[in-house]
Amino acid sequence: MMEFVHVAVAVLGLLSLGHSAPVTSCENLIQPREIHGNQLVGKWTQIAESTSIPGSKTLTKMLVETAWINITAANEANTFNNLQIQKMMGLCFTLKTNMTLVNNTLNMVHNYRLSGVLLNTGCPDCLVIYSNNTIGRTAVKALQLLSRRVKVSAAELEEFTKQAECLNLESPAILDSEKGFCPDPALAPGTKTIDLSLSNIMPDDLNLSEKLFTESGMKTILDIVQSNMDLLKED
Numbered sequence: 001m002m003e004f005v006h007v008a009v010a011v012l013g014l015l016s017l018g019h020s021a022p023v024t025s026c027e028n029l030i031q032p033r034e035i036h037g038n039q040l041v042g043k044w045t046q047i048a049e050s051t052s053i054p055g056s057k058t059l060t061k062m063l064v065e066t067a068w069i070n071i072t073a074a075n076e077a078n079t080f081n082n083l084q085i086q087k088m089m090g091l092c093f094t095l096k097t098n099m100t101l102v103n104n105t106l107n108m109v110h111n112y113r114l115s116g117v118l119l120n121t122g123c124p125d126c127l128v129i130y131s132n133n134t135i136g137r138t139a140v141k142a143l144q145l146l147s148r149r150v151k152v153s154a155a156e157l158e159e160f161t162k163q164a165e166c167l168n169l170e171s172p173a174i175l176d177s178e179k180g181f182c183p184d185p186a187l188a189p190g191t192k193t194i195d196l197s198l199s200n201i202m203p204d205d206l207n208l209s210e211k212l213f214t215e216s217g218m219k220t221i222l223d224i225v226q227s228n229m230d231l232l233k234e235d
């Protein structure tokens with residue numbers, strides 16, 4: 001009689017082992033991963049992004065067509081220069097930022113502050129960056145999927161969407177590589193590009209918790225975009 005119980009318990013144990021910790025469990029998906037500086041360097045396509053701001057998906061889909069980033073190692077150790085190249089409403093924009101890697105944490109200070117870690121991903125050539133951002137007086141959490149490819153598989157997107165869900169973020173905005181990319185202006189001098197690096201695109205007093213989709217929130221964003229469009233037209 002005792003033997004049956006032992007066997008039954010052992011079989012149950014085996015069964016539960018088989019079921020525990022599937023790769024797609026939230027516990028696994030929100031696990032931070034080590035970052036090595038040399039993993040970061042090079043060209044990345046920004047595939048998808050999810051944030052804690054309600055409405056951010058619609059806003060991103062409305063404004064942003066595609067985005068990529070060229071990360072280069074700076075002279076100082078653990079310091080990187082980022083060149084973000086974004087296509088918005090058919091126009092090309094660049095933003096230069098500096099980033100450091102300290103204690104497995106990425107830090108960026110521009111007119112917003114970012115502090116991020118890498119999370120686990122089943123995608124072999126992707127980075128999933130989970131960050132705390134301070135924009136003006138507003139704290140925003142963001143999850144970004146970057147890949148060496150311009151497009152990832154449906155299963156990889158699904159995993160990212162699950163990660164956003166696990167972290168209680170809004171459903172991700174997925175950018176469409178079919179819309180084409182803006183070139184690195186250094187390699188394509190003929191391309192009209194608006195450099196946002198020196199402009200105060202995120203005024204300190206911008207309060208994003210004034211819901212983006214209230215009339216005034218939306219107007220603030222559109223004013224910012226409009227003032228940059230006017231700059232371009234003056235060229």
Ligand SMILES: *[C@@H]1O[C@H](CO)[C@@H](O)[C@H](O)[C@H]1NC(C)=O
Binds near residue numbers: 074075096097098197
């Ligand atoms: C980034 O750092 C470089 C020095 O490595 C500096 O010349 C440049 O002004 C910095 N850029 C920004 C946007 O902070």
Ligand SMILES: *[C@@H]1O[C@H](CO)[C@@H](O)[C@H](O)[C@H]1NC(C)=O
Binds near residue numbers: 102103
């Ligand atoms: C990095 O982490 C170590 C140990 O966790 C800590 O002692 C050190 O102060 C940290 N350094 C920075 C710059 O945060």
Ligand SMILES: *[C@@H]1O[C@H](CO)[C@@H](O)[C@H](O)[C@H]1NC(C)=O
Binds near residue numbers: 105115116117130132
């Ligand atoms: C983000 O902020 C939370 C507290 O709100 C903190 O526990 C976490 O360590 C921060 N993450 C990073 C990458 O700075």
Ligand SMILES: *[C@@H]1O[C@H](CO)[C@@H](O)[C@H](O)[C@H]1NC(C)=O
Binds near residue numbers: 184
């Ligand atoms: C990335 O930046 C480096 C350094 O400026 C440059 O040599 C390289 O051509 C850039 N890559 C692309 C794809 O623009």
Ligand SMILES: *[C@@H]1O[C@H](CO)[C@@H](O)[C@H](O)[C@H]1NC(C)=O
Binds near residue numbers: 137207208209210211
């Ligand atoms: C941001 O705006 C909201 C709504 O108008 C307000 O309740 C909140 O106090 C503001 N936050 C800050 C930090 O000013």
